[in-house]
Amino acid sequence: MMLVQRYRPSMIRLAAGYVPSQAVAEEVVQEAWLGFLNGISRFEGRSSVRTWLFRILINRARTTGIRERRTTAVGNLTATVDASRFDAAGNWAAPPQPWTDLVEDRLAAQAMAKAIRAAMADLPVRQREVVTLRDVEGLSSEEVCGVLEITEANQRVLLHRGRSRLRQMLESDFGRA
């Protein structure tokens, strides 16, 4: 029971990235627990319980998400900062506009929290998976590789692109010249 309570918010949050509504996310989490509990005799301790549980959850959520709506494209491979912002030599022509000081302001910080949530939802699905597990849920890169069954290098590329997009979005919304 404690395990259920402890992982519930994380699981709902993860599932919500794949399915159209909170209600469907709840269903996916319930299915994942059933899958987890049904398979518990096969759990051999090769990964942590959390890794195993999240892997089951993501597999369920992916399947459900495909059923519920068409899938998002697998993330494009454009540069992390638009090339037009650099000069011919590769130096900043349109440098990053400052905004980080705004997090000190309570109202601005609330707006940013809202904005980053929305931006997270707009990330290509594989980037969102990695950024959510790493930066929202706080898993290590090893754990993320275990959950998503991807290589370290792949994990890093997806993390880089996802984080870069989130930063760009925050700069677009809150940066000032």
Added chain:
Amino acid sequence: MRLRISARRDLVCQQAVELVTEYLEETLSRADRRRFERHLAGCPHCTEYLAQMRTTIALAGQITPDDLTPEMRADFITLYQSWKDDDNSG
């Protein structure tokens, strides 16, 4: 996706921003790390960029789920308990 960087030349900004995640993950080679830090030391814009990435990561870490209604929570717990009871009796 790793950029090929000439060993002798200094980084330009466009290369530096592509190394930020590897820098934060501490997966850069010692030589690349030195080159990256040397670039930052002379480039306020890339220093700002790195600070923005760190703040972005910190903001992502503060995301919390929408609060669930007590009814949804109760439903979930009931379902879980009935499943457990079934399993124990069967």
